[in-house]
Amino acid sequence: MDNLLLLVIGMGAVTYVPRMLPMVLLQNIQLPSFWKRFLSYIPYSAIVALIFPGILSSTSSTGSAVTGGIIAVILAYLKVNLILVVFGGILGALTWQLLF
Amino acid sequence: MKALIREAVTAKEDQTAFSAGIKAGIPIAVGYLPIAIAFGLLAQSAGVPNYITALMSLLIFAGASQFVGVNLLALGATTWEIVLTTFILNLRHFLMTASLSRRIKADTSKQWMALLAFGVTDETFTMASLRKEQQLDPGFIFGLNLLAFSAWNVGTWVGVFLGAGLPEMVQSSMGIALYAMFIGLLVPSVRESKTVLFISLLAVAVNSLLHWLPVFEGLSAGWAIIITTVAASAAGALFCKDGEV
Numbered sequence: 001m002d003n004l005l006l007l008v009i010g011m012g013a014v015t016y017v018p019r020m021l022p023m024v025l026l027q028n029i030q031l032p033s034f035w036k037r038f039l040s041y042i043p044y045s046a047i048v049a050l051i052f053p054g055i056l057s058s059t060s061s062t063g064s065a066v067t068g069g070i071i072a073v074i075l076a077y078l079k080v081n082l083i084l085v086v087f088g089g090i091l092g093a094l095t096w097q098l099l100f
Numbered sequence: 101m102k103a104l105i106r107e108a109v110t111a112k113e114d115q116t117a118f119s120a121g122i123k124a125g126i127p128i129a130v131g132y133l134p135i136a137i138a139f140g141l142l143a144q145s146a147g148v149p150n151y152i153t154a155l156m157s158l159l160i161f162a163g164a165s166q167f168v169g170v171n172l173l174a175l176g177a178t179t180w181e182i183v184l185t186t187f188i189l190n191l192r193h194f195l196m197t198a199s200l201s202r203r204i205k206a207d208t209s210k211q212w213m214a215l216l217a218f219g220v221t222d223e224t225f226t227m228a229s230l231r232k233e234q235q236l237d238p239g240f241i242f243g244l245n246l247l248a249f250s251a252w253n254v255g256t257w258v259g260v261f262l263g264a265g266l267p268e269m270v271q272s273s274m275g276i277a278l279y280a281m282f283i284g285l286l287v288p289s290v291r292e293s294k295t296v297l298f299i300s301l302l303a304v305a306v307n308s309l310l311h312w313l314p315v316f317e318g319l320s321a322g323w324a325i326i327i328t329t330v331a332a333s334a335a336g337a338l339f340c341k342d343g344e345v
Contacts, residue, residue, distance in 0.1 A: 004152045007179045011169055012159035014187035020217040022198035024210050037337035042199040043229040044296050045332035046192065047286050048303035049325040050222050053311050055279040060272040068273070072280035076287035082127045089280025094273035 059093045063100060068093030114239045121243020124231075127281050128223045128244075129251035132163075134274035136252045139166055140259020146174040150260050157256040161249060162221065164322075165189050189322035195329055196225040203229060208238045219245025223278060230285045295340040303332035 031039070059065045071092035075085045136157065143153040148170055156166050165186040172182045197220050201213065216238060224245050228236060289296045310316045310324040 003179060004149065005155070007169070007173075007182060008152060008155045008159055010179060010183040011156070011165060011186045014183055015160050015162045015165060015190045015193075016218060018187075018191055018194040019197050019220045020214050022194055023201045023204075023213045023217040023220070025201075026198050027201045027204065027208070027210075027213060028206055034337050036202075037340070038333050039199040039202060041295075041299055041333040041336040042195050042329060043226060044286065044289065044299045045303040045336070046196060046222070046325065046329045047226050047230075047282050048300045048332070049307045049328040050226075051279055051282045051286070052304050052307060054321070055276065058275040058279050060269075064273065065276055065279075068276040068280060069283065072276075072283040073287060076284040077291065079288055080284075082281065082284045083130065085284030086127050086130055086277050086280045089276050089283070090273050093276045094270065097269050097273060 060097065064093040064096035067096040117237035117239035118243040121240040122247050124227055125244045125247030128227060128248045131277040131281050132248060132251040133255040134277065135163055136255025137259035140256045143170045144260050146170050148173060153260055154256060157253045161252060162190055188320060192322065192325050192329060193220055196220060200225055200229055203236050204238055204241065205235050212238050216241045216245065219249055221248065224248050226282060226285050230289060295336060298340065299332050299336040302335055303328050306331050
């Protein structure tokens with residue numbers, strides 16, 4: 001078989017299996033309260049780990065990334081609609097790049 | 101008759117949940133398009149055949165892995181090395197789906213769960229699990245994942261066939277889109293809960309140490325995210341006994 005095709009199938013498989021197993025197996029299992037809390041906190045810790053420090057290198061300069069990030073934090077703190085937070089972040093980053 | 105009405109009501113509920121999912125997916129789609137376009141461009145310029153690029157987005161549907169995969173291909177890495185790297189990079193989804201599985205309505209069939217699992221990405225996971233409602237409708241997750249998946253695939257094609265239409269500066273600024281979305285999802289929860297604030301600060305600290313301390317220099321971003329997620333969630337579960345966040 002085509003080597004590249006094999007690669008895509010292999011990558012697809014190792015991506016799908018870790019996504020699928022817990023979804024199918026853990027759904028209706030009773031867990032001790034420590035583990036319930038542990039699982040319920042995962043969204044927050046994972047999202048933070050995804051944001052920082054990755055955001056610093058998300059645009060062509062740290063300055064523009066920080067500007068966009070700060071604007072997004074302010075808009076999010078004011079509970080502005082999510083789409084506007086996204087566009088605010090992009091505009092902030094773009095403005096920095098136009099200025100500097 | 102009653103059964104018919106019940107069926108009609110369920111169908112209506114399903115449809116509402118599905119459209120709510122599509123709606124919730126819009127910010128993700130906005131963020132995915134430029135990244136998928138960039139992926140298509142990169143793959144094209146690295147000499148990956150178009151059908152392979154398209155198949156990657158169709159069968160793998162994981163941004164970071166696809167970028168890394170194409171990079172490694174260009175560097176001449178073996179199939180094995182690339183598959184192993186992808187596996188490590190995506191192991192964090194194991195934690196995410198473990199968490200998400202418990203929020204989806206308990207009567208959802210295993211087949212449905214297996215289908216929904218395919219569409220779980222950092223972004224769809226975050227969007228779904230930060231919803232206010234404790235029990236999520238599978239139709240909602242399906243709509244959310246479907247829009248994200250479509251945007252990712254359309255973007256890939258645009259990147260492959262239209263090339264660099266957007267000015268470089270705009271493209272680079274859009275790199276921040278998904279981060280801004282994550283911020284938009286996280287910050288309101290931090291505002292409302294001391295527990296979330298505690299976990300977030302801890303996660304920033306742990307991930308920064310893993311990123312900048314010279315001892316951890318060889319550690320990949322994939323492992324850093326896994327270690328941070330486990331450490332901060334475990335600390336939260338140990339020290340914050342107030343139950344739900």
